Amino acid sequence: MSPNKPLVIAHRGARSVAPENTIAAARKAVEIGADMWELDVSVSADGELFLMHDDTLNRTCNAEEVFPDRAPWNVKDFTLAEIKQLDCGHWFNVTDPFKQIKAGNVSIEDQQAYDGEQAPTLREALEFTKANHWAVNVEIKEQPDEATARMAVEKTVALVAELGMDDGKQVVISSFEHEYLKNVSELNGQIPIQLLTSEIIRNPNQYLADYGTRFINPKYSAWSPQQIKELSAEGIAFTVWTVNDELTMKALINSNVNGIITDFPQILIPLLEGK
């Protein structure tokens, strides 16, 4: 195994073969052998933290069926108790978003188990991670206002500390909202922060220094693999998303990235093992 082997990070869990941002997707990523998973933190109407990528509930949960009069099903309008009534697994079996059911890569037993899967709270997700002696990249989504953002950051940091997961190994916190990450560091300097970006950042060394981190998580199209290689040699740790094709995976492995976030850990792992 190469000393520069990047971390394999299962995006929203192993979301090509299980419903994203659920414990089922996390469990699948553990089975596959990913080093960690990535998840998205949202805030319910009553201020509870739970896992959801979108601002609305209807793509991945049966909100339209359970709450037909609540269009457009904005996350911020639903309490956790209401969200817990939703089935956030069945859609995966119906839409087969990565065509992995069609390809025969999701067993009938797994499909049956996905029916009725709930959106987990952040606490449930962290407890699952801890129980499996695993690691997680917690992405705090952009919040509708400053007060909610502040509360999301404070509750996330407090929960990570309460569970004893603020040792720098089990949890990293990422966000496109870099000021949120500044708040994370002010509250608890032990939790690593990773700056998400869709675009190239000019003078990244200086920019990262301002946030007291060396970790940056760019979209795969921001910096070229060659640029990443050069900046990695200067000490910047890149974790690139979302990388699903083998050619890009190989280029990034050769660029000494810190990690690769992928919907297909089942492709990346054999690649790293030279299979």
Ligand code: G3P
């Ligand atoms: O953490 C990387 C990636 O998850 C950021 O984009 O939209 O998938 O949350 P998104």
Ligand code: CA
């Ligand atoms: Ca994410």
